[in-house]
Amino acid sequence: MAPNVLKLACPNRRGIVATVSNMLFEAGFNIREAAQYDDHETGQFFMRVAFDGSGARADLEARLGATEKHFQMTSSLRFDKRPQRVLVLVSRFDHCLADLLYRQYVGEMNMQIAGVVANYPRETFARLDFDGAPFHYLPITKDTKKEQEKRLFEVIDETEADLIVLARYMQVLSDEATERLAGRCINIHHSFLPGFKGARPYHQAHARGVKLIGATAHYVTGELDEGPIIEQDVERVSHGDTPDALVRKGRDIERRVLARAVRYHIDDRVMINGPRTVVFPD
Template identity: 50%
Template sequence: MSDTSYILRIACEDRPGIVAAVTSALASRNANIVESNQFWDRQTNQFFLRIAISTPADIDKSQIELTLGPAVDRFNMKLKVQDLSRRPRIIIMVSKFDHAMLHLLYQIKVGWLDAEVAAIVSNHEDARKIANQEGIPFHYMPVNRENKAEQEAALADLVKESNAELIVLARYMQVLTNEFSTRFFGMIVNIHHSFLPSFKGAKPYHQAYERGVKLIGATAHYVTPDLDEGPIIEQETERVNHSMSAEDFVATGRDIEARVLARGVKYHLEGRVMLNNHRTVVFTS
């Protein structure tokens, strides 16, 4: 029988014996460890462990959780088991700037991103043509002050109905409500066109131009009720100079945004991101 692959993510207070307890339990199920990453945060004394395993095909997710039960109880672990045989489903949200969305769709098409796009959601009609070309359901949800709660309720229903595991804000230029951001915390990744924490909010490239910065960047982060302050997953910068206009900053930034968002989504989907209060632990290799 062929093997089945899983990703285990474990977080708990650091104590001796954690890795031994986990790996011994896995060995009892003939699980083979193909990748292992760990990190001890000295300030919080929290231990983070990510293990990729392959198991005989007759070992399912519930059996793995049952096998690790004694270790989970002993160390008061938070355990997440991800079945890699199931392709994760995502919802992409976009407004008028579609470069980050197009890059995501391309990386999915060539197999670098292992995901299925359950829907494209937009507050404009511009992306409908692309969705139709790709055979992806398109949902037009115009947003204003009067209907924001109603539209977010419809979005929440869509997440449930489509079994989506991640919402990707690919230059979606609307601020989600505190209620929605809290409800789906850890399930919404945004690309902000700035190297946070600098230049939050609207028109960050123009803010950077006015300040005469020499580096601009982009940040993929989880969405929280605090605007542009969610835990950071991935960032990148590129050098600019005095001869460039604000429009040159924007053009340079488009490429950075697309790359950073794709990497951030990839890290999340592969279970490489673990939340550590307001920060993240990202096991990139």
């Protein structure tokens, strides 16, 4: 069973770890896992604590409130062990969607795919078993973008989605949409950012004769492909690889990078630190 998780951030000073540990102990909880990071550039301190025990949540919340005030701290506390509800947005390429469906099927991650949204019809994904997840066909054109996003947010509300995943969803969200989804929308970009942003990055990489290709999972912001990076990976290529070969190899990287990023997020292992992230891997 997933543990309770406390995440916190505050200006760094002495006594934070001792105070938090003692707070959990006095509230009747046991620490199962703890990780911390001190950002020397900004002076900010980040901490993630996984814990269990028979203590009362109300008592812990009261103690946490006093701790937050003392250390000028922001925190999040999750006692909810239910699977995170994930809404997957996809376009024509379905390899990342297929991978997430499989990982849900084998119980690899504490998530439930609450729905699939695509700007291509269901027939495009005929070979995939959605395992009961509802499919929403939301076509989009330049003239219907505003109406399509309005319907998208209706779906997000209807499915009670905790996390939105752009699994090779080849549409740029509006500034209004990225603001509403801040911190809970992950995109997989088929490039090792910050290089080769935008469209056809593998073709850009081939034209430059790169020796490494990669993929990047990041939170979505109003700046295209500029959001805080959660996870990346690379694979070596050679001068003999065609653009199609790079695309084929890139699909494998994209799948594993997106899966790790989603898992880190739903396990509360990611904290946003300005334009960057702090990730506490397992």
